[in-house]
Amino acid sequence: MTAVLTFDEIRALPKVVLHDHLDGGLRPATIIDIATEIGHPLPTADPVALGEWFRDNATSGSLVRYLEGFEHTIAVMQTPDHLRRIAREAVEDLVDDGVVYAELRYAPELFVQQGMTMDEVVGAVQEGLDAGVADAAAAGRPIVVRQLLTAMRQAARGIEVARLAVAWRDRGVAGFDIAGPEDGFPPTRFLDAFEYLAQENMRISIHAGEAFGLPSIWEAVHPCGADRLGHGVRIIEDVSFSDDGAALGTLAAYVRDRRIPLEICPTSNVQTGAAASIAEHPFGRLAELGFRVTINTDNRLMSATSMTQEMALLVEAFGYTRADLAKFTVNAMKSAFLPFDERITLIDDVIKPGYR
Numbered sequence: 001m002t003a004v005l006t007f008d009e010i011r012a013l014p015k016v017v018l019h020d021h022l023d024g025g026l027r028p029a030t031i032i033d034i035a036t037e038i039g040h041p042l043p044t045a046d047p048v049a050l051g052e053w054f055r056d057n058a059t060s061g062s063l064v065r066y067l068e069g070f071e072h073t074i075a076v077m078q079t080p081d082h083l084r085r086i087a088r089e090a091v092e093d094l095v096d097d098g099v100v101y102a103e104l105r106y107a108p109e110l111f112v113q114q115g116m117t118m119d120e121v122v123g124a125v126q127e128g129l130d131a132g133v134a135d136a137a138a139a140g141r142p143i144v145v146r147q148l149l150t151a152m153r154q155a156a157r158g159i160e161v162a163r164l165a166v167a168w169r170d171r172g173v174a175g176f177d178i179a180g181p182e183d184g185f186p187p188t189r190f191l192d193a194f195e196y197l198a199q200e201n202m203r204i205s206i207h208a209g210e211a212f213g214l215p216s217i218w219e220a221v222h223p224c225g226a227d228r229l230g231h232g233v234r235i236i237e238d239v240s241f242s243d244d245g246a247a248l249g250t251l252a253a254y255v256r257d258r259r260i261p262l263e264i265c266p267t268s269n270v271q272t273g274a275a276a277s278i279a280e281h282p283f284g285r286l287a288e289l290g291f292r293v294t295i296n297t298d299n300r301l302m303s304a305t306s307m308t309q310e311m312a313l314l315v316e317a318f319g320y321t322r323a324d325l326a327k328f329t330v331n332a333m334k335s336a337f338l339p340f341d342e343r344i345t346l347i348d349d350v351i352k353p354g355y356r
């Protein structure tokens, strides 16, 4: 029998995160620093209490409520200096968590309240990421980081954000995403952006199958051409379970058989009501059925989590071993929006040796 992995053992393993929001991963102390500097009122000025406030506020069973907490993080992300600091600290925190490859996403349109252009936003974030990556390399803990640019579903800047992603494709941006309230804002609202991205051969992840079910996933995959699904957990609604086993509907079969990666964020899903608990989370069944599942944080601040923590929760709930975690990590690296040769190098030289 193999011993259950401890938290510290999991922390030491090389990890890959594909779904982590830059504006959902700030350090509470940094929010307090910047809010004090700019005069933005916060619910509390104590870092521990502020972290708890974000977590509690996000644990409402509703995505719309969950999203309300971002008001305070977005407020402190309105200047190039603040973005550089937050991006650099994000890389530092991921390295500390054992992450070796990360795709960090955010919506540039949310950081223009004080006059930055969206292009300046992307540039400032990239400078912060570059600084964080250089710090990590100097400390002997290399990490590769890319940006994903998100357009907000409830707004109408999809095509602009898509153009920005293409403009920055060789300077740190690896793909495009849409996020925000899912119910009432189908991905086909941005069909022009997705058609443009297809013309440009740009990679696409779409938040879908979190607060809305199968029609949202179908639209993301087919008319919009998503390479990956952000969450996608509600694909389980297209699987029926009986004494004879599991039967996949045609959409579930399509997603599984085409190996469309699911960016699963267990704690976030419990907070927004997409899953009843970690133990009842569809992750276990989807993994068993052969879906390409990956483990992610979504919003480290709002979920008071880390990659180590998300893995530890799944180990506890489903009894996963080191070999299972290796598989989910290789799944994630295979699904990254990085050139194929670079993915293989990370798998062979960093991930596989790290799990041996």
Ligand SMILES: O=c1[nH]cnc2c1ncn2[C@H]1C[C@H](O)[C@@H](CO)O1
Binding pocket: 021, 022, 023, 024, 063, 067, 070, 105, 106, 107, 110, 150, 179, 180, 181, 207, 210, 268, 298, 299
């Ligand atoms: O899991 C999520 N679902 C939908 N929208 C989300 C999720 N996590 C964060 N967001 C929103 C809030 C952020 O301001 C925005 C861009 O990162 O994306």
Ligand SMILES: [Zn+2]
Binding pocket: 019, 021, 179, 207, 230, 298
């Ligand atoms: Zn998300």
